[in-house]
Amino acid sequence: xxxxxxxxxxxxxxxxxxxxxxxxxxxxxxxxxxxxxxxxxxxxxxxxxxxxxxxxxxxxxxxxxxxxxxxxxxxxxxxxxxxxxxxxxxxxxxxxxxxxxxxxxxxxxxxxxxxxxxxxxxxxxxxxxxxxxxxxxxxxxxxxxxxxxxxxxxxxxxxxxxxxxxxxxxxxxxxxxxxxxxxxxxxxxxxxxxxxxxxxxxxxx
Amino acid sequence: xxxxxxxxxxxxxxxxxxxxxxxxxxxxxxxxxxxxxxxxxxxxxxxxxxxxxxxxxxxxxxxxxxxxxxxxxxxxxxxxxxxxxxxxxxxxxxxxxxxxxxxxxxxxxxxxxxxxxxxxxxxxxxxxxxxxxxxxxxxxxxxxxxxxxxxxxxxxxxxxxxxxxxxxxxxxxxxxxxxxxxxxxxxxxxxxxxxxxxxxxxxxxxxxxxxxxxxxxxxxxxxxxxxxxxxxxxxxxxxxxxxxxxxxxxxxxxxxxxxxxxxxxxxxxxxxxxxxxxxxxxxxxxxxxxxxxxxxxxxxxxxxxxxxxxxxxxxxxxxxxxxxxxxxxxxxx
Numbered sequence: 001x002x003x004x005x006x007x008x009x010x011x012x013x014x015x016x017x018x019x020x021x022x023x024x025x026x027x028x029x030x031x032x033x034x035x036x037x038x039x040x041x042x043x044x045x046x047x048x049x050x051x052x053x054x055x056x057x058x059x060x061x062x063x064x065x066x067x068x069x070x071x072x073x074x075x076x077x078x079x080x081x082x083x084x085x086x087x088x089x090x091x092x093x094x095x096x097x098x099x100x101x102x103x104x105x106x107x108x109x110x111x112x113x114x115x116x117x118x119x120x121x122x123x124x125x126x127x128x129x130x131x132x133x134x135x136x137x138x139x140x141x142x143x144x145x146x147x148x149x150x151x152x153x154x155x156x157x158x159x160x161x162x163x164x165x166x167x168x169x170x171x172x173x174x175x176x177x178x179x180x181x182x183x184x185x186x187x188x189x190x191x192x193x194x195x196x197x198x199x200x201x202x203x204x205x
Numbered sequence: 206x207x208x209x210x211x212x213x214x215x216x217x218x219x220x221x222x223x224x225x226x227x228x229x230x231x232x233x234x235x236x237x238x239x240x241x242x243x244x245x246x247x248x249x250x251x252x253x254x255x256x257x258x259x260x261x262x263x264x265x266x267x268x269x270x271x272x273x274x275x276x277x278x279x280x281x282x283x284x285x286x287x288x289x290x291x292x293x294x295x296x297x298x299x300x301x302x303x304x305x306x307x308x309x310x311x312x313x314x315x316x317x318x319x320x321x322x323x324x325x326x327x328x329x330x331x332x333x334x335x336x337x338x339x340x341x342x343x344x345x346x347x348x349x350x351x352x353x354x355x356x357x358x359x360x361x362x363x364x365x366x367x368x369x370x371x372x373x374x375x376x377x378x379x380x381x382x383x384x385x386x387x388x389x390x391x392x393x394x395x396x397x398x399x400x401x402x403x404x405x406x407x408x409x410x411x412x413x414x415x416x417x418x419x420x421x422x423x424x425x426x427x428x429x430x431x432x433x434x435x436x437x438x439x440x441x442x443x444x445x446x447x448x449x450x451x452x453x454x455x456x457x458x459x460x461x462x463x464x465x466x467x468x469x470x471x472x473x474x475x476x477x478x479x480x481x482x483x484x485x486x487x488x489x490x491x492x493x494x495x496x497x498x499x500x501x502x503x504x505x506x507x508x509x510x511x512x513x514x515x516x517x518x519x520x521x522x523x524x525x526x527x528x529x530x531x532x533x534x535x536x537x538x
Contacts, residue, residue, distance in 0.1 A: 048208030068211040068254070071241075091242050098308055104282075107308045110238050114211045115256065158308065165307070179445035180306020 046070070053117040057082065058126025066113050073097045073108040076123060084124035084153040088182070095181030098154040098161075099123050105161035107180075124153035127160065135201040136160050139194035147185035155181045159195045160202065168199040206244050213256040217388050217420055220257050224418045225390055227253035233420060234258070235278065236313035238305070239321045248322075248331030248341055257420060258314065265423075273297075273426040277316020277386075281374070282307060284315050296435035296454050297426070300377035303439045306446050316421040318374050319385065319401070320413060324448050325349055325357065325368035339365045340409045354512035356450070359519055360475035362510055366409030369473060370402065371448055376472035377437055379480055380454035383426045389419035402477035409476075431458040431468055434536045438529040439472070440521060449473030451522040453529035457493070464488045469530075471505060474522045481505035484526065493534030495527070502526040 046067035054063045057080065066075055073090075076082040076099070085108055088096030092110040099108045100122040128134035136156050139145070146152045158181045162168055167177035174192050183191065210227070214220035224231045230252030234240050237258075243249040257263070263278030268289040275284055284290060285301035305313065322328070327336045327348045337346035349357050349367050357367040375398070383398045401414050415421070435456035441447040452472035458465045467488040471479040484501040491497050502523030509519045 049210050051211050068209050069206050069244075090245065092238060092306075092309055095306065095308060104311045105308050106312050107238075107306075110241050110309070111312065112211070112234070112237055112241060112254075112256075114213075115237070115258065117213070162307070167307075176445050177307050180308045 051114045051117075053114060055116045055119050055121060057121045058123060068112075068114055070113040071109050072099070072106075072111040072113045072116055072121075075113040076108060076121075082123045082125055085157075086150055086153060088151065088154075093182070094151070094154075095158055096151050096154040098157040098181065100157060100161060103161075103164070105158050122157075124157055127156070134160070136163075136194070136198040139198035140191070142197065143190040143194040144187070145190035145194040146183075146187050151181060151183045151185075155183065155191055159191070159198070162195065163199045163202045164204055166204050168195055171196065206247075207250055207252065209252050209254055211254045211256065213259060215259070215261055217257075217260055217263075217422060220255050220260065220420060221388070221390050221418055223255045227255065231255060235317035236280075236309075238309050238313045239317065243322065243329070243331070246329055246331045248329060263422070264314075268293075271428055273428065275315050275424045275426075277314060277421045277423050279315050280311055281305070281313045281315055281318060282310035285310060292433075293428075294381070294426070294432040294435060296377045296380065296432070296437045296456050297374075299437035300373040300439075300454060303437065303445075304373040315374060315424060318372060319378075319421055319424070320415075321372050321375075322412070323368040324371045327352065328368055340368060340405075340412075343408065343410045350512065353514065355514040356448075357512055357515050358474060358476045359506070359509040359511050359515060359522070360471070360479055361404050362476055363405045363407065363409070365407055366405035366476065367512065368405070368409065368476060369448075370475060370477045370479075372478065373437065373439060373449065373452060373472055375402070375478040376452060376470045377454040378424065378426065379478040380435075380456055380468040380470035381426050381429070381432070382468070383424055385421060386423040386425065387415060387419045388422045389416050393422070395425075398478070399480060405476050429456070429458065429468075431456040431466065434459060434533050435468075436529050436532045436536070438525055438532065440525050441473075451518055451525040453522075453526040455526070455529040455533040457488075457530075457533045462492045464491055464493065467530075469501075469505070469526065471522060471526065474506075474509075474518050481526070483507065488530070493530060495531060498527040498530040498534075499523065501530060 048067045050065045051068050052065050086096040088094035090109045092107040097109040098105050101119050136159050162177045168174050174195050232251035234254045234256050235258045263276050265276040266279050267274040281301050291298045328338045328340050330336050336348035339347050358369045379398050385396045385401050437454050439449045439452040449472050451474050454470045456468040467485040469481040469484050484505040487501045487504050506519045506523050
């Protein structure tokens with residue numbers, strides 16, 4: 001996971017630091033008695049009717065009992081710790097949550113988690129490693145195709161699918177088929193250049 | 206969002222039985238791109254979801270006979286990419302590829318897309334509920350009339366509702382005389398798309414001619430030579446990934462330089478997919494010239510009724526249709 005790359009030695013992730021910070025700031029507002037029972041960073045148990053789902057994420061099998069209302073995005077982030085996919089709008093309008101189901105890109109925020117029973121998921125954590133980046137990851141670095149980086153996992157997952165679909169023959173076609181991914185920093189020029197660079201290195205499906 | 210049960214059906218009869226057994230609060234879900242979105246907004250509040258996205262054979266696409274058949278479970282992206290549809294019926298392929306994003310087209314089904322609900326911001330404001338909406342809460346009133354109505358319809362409106370029918374694919378299917386195949390607890394039936402969408406009238410919460418427990422199982426489109434001379438033009442606030450301010454589906458059957466028959470429907474401007482018969486009749490027997498195309502565009506909007514901020518849609522819609530007629534006409538040459 002990219003989140004662990006900067007501090008592997010301490011085995012502390014940026015997410016754990018953020019969660020710890022949240023707990024400290026919340027507990028500061030609570031009376032002393034409540035501080036002894038400060039919220040645990042572990043995921044809360046589901047509180048609605050549940051369904052069992054069995055699926056693969058990045059090649060590894062998972063079996064989970066999940067709330068029937070849960071989104072795939074929330075299941076990946078809150079139950080499994082795959083925090084690469086981001087929650088931008090939570091309504092399918094921004095693309096930050098893009099992952100692949102059976103090789104096809106989807107908005108995980110608008111996908112019921114219950115629907116992925118028996119399916120193969122790929123997230124940004126599954127496409128490369130720190131030692132061997134995916135060609136699309138390397139191309140995004142080469143072309144400064146990001147600024148704040150929040151949309152980047154979704155952009156990269158959409159971009160890989162865009163290449164595999166065969167929708168990269170012109171810059172115009174790339175822009176059209178990447179229009180589901182919004183970048184508030186406006187790194188679009190770099191994103192299109194990165195996809196043009198990586199496309200020949202990725203096989204069409 | 207309220208707690209709910211979820212089951213996955215594998216056949217249509219499984220699904221209709223599960224729906225009947227679930228009783229009040231049951232809803233079918235396919236791609237879920239509309240329903241789940243509206244659940245998050247508090248507009249839809251199902252208690253039981255019956256998933257019909259993976260019905261056996263439900264995603265069949267068959268263009269080999271004398272009709273085009275699209276199983277309701279076929280994904281929008283797959284129909285948009287179908288080689289025969291792209292070559293012989295560009296109006297259908299373009300209406301799909303210009304809708305939503307590739308992520309959503311991979312999720313949404315062509316059957317579910319027929320039932321997409323309006324993007325009227327007052328309708329979608331469900332969780333807060335500060336605004337009345339006759340579609341969301343029958344009888345509560347309409348905040349869009351006299352409100353921020355830039356996006357509202359100018360055709361087919363009533364004193365109870367001006368919400369735009371949001372789709373592109375239903376507009377193209379309306380132009381091409383599609384038939385909707387339905388299956389429910391009491392059997393199967395077919396409904397011409399011209400009878401499938403209801404005008405808002407006094408009861409804007411009734412949107413589709415579909416019975417309780419019925420499932421859209423397929424869409425049939427009669428084959429026609431007009432398909433090749435066809436186009437879907439969509440004008441919006443940004444070039445891609447936005448709903449239509451005005452759109453036009455046009456297909457022309459020609460005798461030499463002259464129009465034998467025109468298929469025309471409009472989107473983004475009306476409360477249902479809008480067949481423009483006046484414009485069609487005006488073109489019959491004529492050659493495709495810019496003045497004639499604009500006259501047809503104006504004829505289509507003769508009965509338009511604008512609100513406070515959407516009068517621009519009448520001129521935009523007329524010119525969108527005129528451009529689409531010119532594009533379809535040029536495919537002849």
